[in-house]
Amino acid sequence: MQALTGFRDFFPDACARRNGIFRSWRRTAERHGFVEYDGPPLESLELFTRKSGPEIVKQLYNFVDKGEREVAFRAEMTPTFVRMVGARHRDFRKPIKWFAIPQLLRYERPQKGRLREHFQFNADLVGSGTPGEDAEVIALLVALLRDLGLGPRDFRVRLSSRAVWHAALDAIGVGAAAHGGVFEVVDKMERVKPEESEARLAGLGLGAEQTAKVRAVSEARDLEGAASAAGGLGEAGEWLRQVIGSLEALGAGDCVAVDLGIVRGLAYYTGVVFEAFALDAAGGYDGRALAGGGRYDDLLKNLAGVALPAVGFGMGDVVLGQLLEEKGLDVTGGAGKRVFVAWPGEEFRVSGLGVVRALREAGFVAEYPLRAQGLGKQLEAAEHAGAACAVIVGEEYARAEVDVKWLAERRQERVAVGRLVEALG
Ligand code: HAM
Numbered sequence: 154m155q156a157l158t159g160f161r162d163f164f165p166d167a168c169a170r171r172n173g174i175f176r177s178w179r180r181t182a183e184r185h186g187f188v189e190y191d192g193p194p195l196e197s198l199e200l201f202t203r204k205s206g207p208e209i210v211k212q213l214y215n216f217v218d219k220g221e222r223e224v225a226f227r228a229e230m231t232p233t234f235v236r237m238v239g240a241r242h243r244d245f246r247k248p249i250k251w252f253a254i255p256q257l258l259r260y261e262r263p264q265k266g267r268l269r270e271h272f273q274f275n276a277d278l279v280g281s282g283t284p285g286e287d288a289e290v291i292a293l294l295v296a297l298l299r300d301l302g303l304g305p306r307d308f309r310v311r312l313s314s315r316a317v318w319h320a321a322l323d324a325i326g327v328g329a330a331a332h333g334g335v336f337e338v339v340d341k342m343e344r345v346k347p348e349e350s351e352a353r354l355a356g357l358g359l360g361a362e363q364t365a366k367v368r369a370v371s372e373a374r375d376l377e378g379a380a381s382a383a384g385g386l387g388e389a390g391e392w393l394r395q396v397i398g399s400l401e402a403l404g405a406g407d408c409v410a411v412d413l414g415i416v417r418g419l420a421y422y423t424g425v426v427f428e429a430f431a432l433d434a435a436g437g438y439d440g441r442a443l444a445g446g447g448r449y450d451d452l453l454k455n456l457a458g459v460a461l462p463a464v465g466f467g468m469g470d471v472v473l474g475q476l477l478e479e480k481g482l483d484v485t486g487g488a489g490k491r492v493f494v495a496w497p498g499e500e501f502r503v504s505g506l507g508v509v510r511a512l513r514e515a516g517f518v519a520e521y522p523l524r525a526q527g528l529g530k531q532l533e534a535a536e537h538a539g540a541a542c543a544v545i546v547g548e549e550y551a552r553a554e555v556d557v558k559w560l561a562e563r564r565q566e567r568v569a570v571g572r573l574v575e576a577l578g
Contacts, residue, residue, distance in 0.1 A: 159261075159269030166485075171272070173484030174301065174470055174477075175254055178274045181300045185293045187252040187276050192233035194256070198223040200232045204455055208418045212259040226258040230275040230467065231421070231449070232456065238279055239457020247461075248280035250289075266441035266472040274444075277465030282450060284392050287425045288399030290464050294429060294444055295405035297468060302482040304408075308443060310429045311412035314393050315422050315447070318370070318413070321383030325366045331357045336416040339371050343414060373413040382413075389424075396425060417447055421455075424448035425464065431476050443476065444468035492577060493535030493543045494521040497528045505546040508555065508573070512544070515574045536560055542577065 156162050163171060179189065198215050205228075215225035227233060230253055238249060253275045261267055276293050280286045291310060298308055315336065322332050334357045342350050347368075354364045366382065373379035376393060380386045386393075393411065400406050409427075417426040426447035433439040446466020453461045477484060492512055496505045505521060512519040520538055522531050528545070535543040545556040553570045557577065568576045 157269070159263035161268065161270065169485040170474060170477075171470060173486065174473065175272075177300045177484060178252075178254060178297055178468075181297050182252040182274075182276060182293065185250075185289070185296065187250045187293065189253060190234075190237070190251045191253050191255065192227075192230070192237055194227055195224050196227055196233060196236075198225045200236060200456070201225055201228060203232075204421050204452055205229065205232060205419060209259070212261050214258045214260055227255060228257055228259045229419075230255045230257070230273065231277070231419075231452070231465065234275065234277050234465070235452050235456045235463075238461070238463075239453055239459050242279070242453075242459055242461060248278055248286065250276070250278050252276040266475060268471055272470040274468045274470075275465060277463055279453070279461050279463045282448075282462030284395035284425075285399055286462075287396045287448060287464050288403065290446065290466060291396070291400055291409065291427055292403040292405045294427075294446070294466055294468065295400075295408045298408070298429065298443070298473075301473070301477060301484055303476070303480070306432065307476070307480065308408065308429055308431050309438070310405075310409045310427050310444075311415045311438075312393070312396070312409050312425070312427045313411070313413050313415040314389055314425045315416060316389035316424045317379060317383065317386050317393060318416060320385070320387050320389050321370045321379075321413075322367075324384040325363050325370075327357075327359060327363060327367075331359070333420065335359070335367060337418070339367065339414070339416045340418045342368070342371055371414050371416075373411075375411050379411065379413050393425065417445060421449045421452045422447035423450045427466070429468070431472070441472045443472050489516040489518050490577065491518040491520075491538065491540045493531070493538055493540040494519055495528060495531035495535065495543045495545050496522075497545065497547045499525050501546050501550065504550045508544060508546050508570070512574070512577070517574075517577065532558065532560070544573065544577075 201213055202210050209228050213225045213228050218224050254272055256270060256272050258270055260269060263269060276290060278286050278290050294310060319332055322335060327335060338350050338353045351364055354367060369382040370379065373382045376390060380390055400409050415426055415428045428445040429443040430438040431440060431443060444466055448464040450462040453459050453463060494505050494509045496502060509519045509521050532543055540560060542560055543558045545558060549555060554567055555570060555573060556565055557568050558565045
């Protein structure tokens with residue numbers, strides 16, 4: 154039997170890669186002052202249907218449980234985060250800077266970079282609603298990718314703003330009621346034929362000239378271009394300028410580019426929105442997004458009844474894992490140096506186990522033969538295990554000495570037991 158379509162088995166090598174990514178995510182988030190939280194994998198269906206928007210709701214794994222409750226597996230972390238902050242926000246000093254690494258389930262068509270299950274690093278900040286908060290969150294996104302060995306040649310965070318888009322649509326004469334619908338069209342514009350987007354915009358009541366202007370805004374790749382396509386950006390433009398200023402000062406500027414082609418598919422974003430993509434050899438955007446997020450100032454009010462502004466993002470492990478593999482970046486490190494403790498006869502097993510214990514306590518990955526075996530077989534097992542050396546515990550142990558055999562170099566040396574950790578170091 155195989156795993157279900159769109160679900161992964163994590164054999165040890167895949168698990169080592171996954172854990173390497175998780176270690177890096179945790180280390181970087183903590184360095185930026187974010188603390189870890191978690192929530193339940195199953196929530197009431199209503200939590201998702203109320204605010205996430207049609208895209209995610211279609212993709213829910215939902216069912217009626219044995220107590221007749223309508224429930225769903227989490228397809229994103231934001232609703233749970235909002236529910237938890239809403240319930241106990243008074244207990245935490247602001248800004249709240251939390252991160253989580255949930256496994257999420259989405260019933261979507263499996264394809265390259267998209268599965269029905271993925272792990273998603275989430276970072277969210279609840280504060281007072283400033284451009285500096287947006288920059289802090291985006292700087293973390295950049296730092297996460299950098300810590301994994303990626304740089305400005307490998308990815309770009311495309312930075313946009315729904316507030317800028319609202320201002321632009323107002324200027325273009327698109328009524329507020331149609332803005333959400335326009336965002337859904339713009340979100341897919343790069344992936345569908347122009348006629349399809351035009352038809353959908355016409356369906357929302359936009360004329361040909363308005364449609365052309367919407368496309369021009371979506372193609373703006375800097376603030377000036379956006380301002381001229383939109384006919385001025387006002388305060389929303391100034392906000393974005395401040396976000397960029399802080400990102401430059403935080404050293405993330407070279408990985409971020411203004412790009413009004415981004416509006417994001419989720420319904421709840423209100424201000425700055427952004428999405429990170431891998432770059433291909435020509436500097437173009439390659440495939441699916443590595444991460445995405447934005448400011449959502451009304452969701453806490455709408456879901457939990459507390460008016461607190463928030464900003465955050467999610468970064469999945471699937472597209473990221475593919476990119477790291479393509480770039481030959483190995484993130485599996487972290488475990489201690491591997492050694493194998495061997496002995497020429499079973500009478501040395503007890504002494505050998507004492508050496509194993511001491512090495513493990515000193516941080517080495519130490520293994521040993523679990524059944525009686527000739528020394529030659531044990532040294533073979535040591536090589537198979539990928540050990541750098543074998544520590545041979547024999548007659549000399551009575552004089553507090555062991556032999557260390559360096560496997561690659563085929564060199565052997567006698568070492569005092571008291572100096573073993575240092576000699577292996
Ligand atoms: P999202 O854009 O739906 O945002 O997902 C964020 C990232 O998760 C994507 O860029 C992608 O890397 C990964 N991802 C999403 N769906 C899949 C899938 N089916 N298979 C593999 N990877 C996937 C959100 O979920 C927002 N809740 C993020 C957020 C947090 N916004 C504010 N705070």
